[in-house]
Amino acid sequence: MSKVTPFLMFQDGTAEEAMNYHTSLIEDSEIKNIVRYGANEAGEEGTVMQAVFSLKEQEFMCIDSNVKHEFSFTPSFSIFVTCDTEEEIDSLYQKLVEGGGALMPIGDYGFSKKYGWLVDRFGISWQLDLPK
Structure with missing residues (x-):
């Protein structure tokens, strides 16, 4: 492999x-x-x-795809991004959520300083994290 x-x-x-x-x-x-x-x-x-x-x-x-399928992207597979600053996570979240939707709005969920999970306008799921 x-x-x-x-x-x-x-x-x-x-x-x-x-x-x-x-x-x-x-x-x-x-x-x-x-x-x-x-x-x-x-x-x-x-x-x-x-x-x-x-x-x-x-x-x-x-x-x-040139073939139409009964499925598309699912939030169970996501792109996980570890951010370095609060400004970076806020900016990236705002840009990615535009035209998409929040699965977990950006906030403090206890396991990191700031976290957000969203689906972008293309249907791709993203998890953004700012570690403690």
């Missing part, structure tokens, strides 16, 4: 938009590779056939 990588499947053609948005919010993040569907291929031309991006050096793969 050479690698284990989280994989995100988008069903609404927003993989590239989501990658651009997420890499713009988190330092040391980048889109590493995008392969797009071409004319007369299985997916909609120009959408993401397969891509690799990283958030704080953690690599992810993603696609725009």
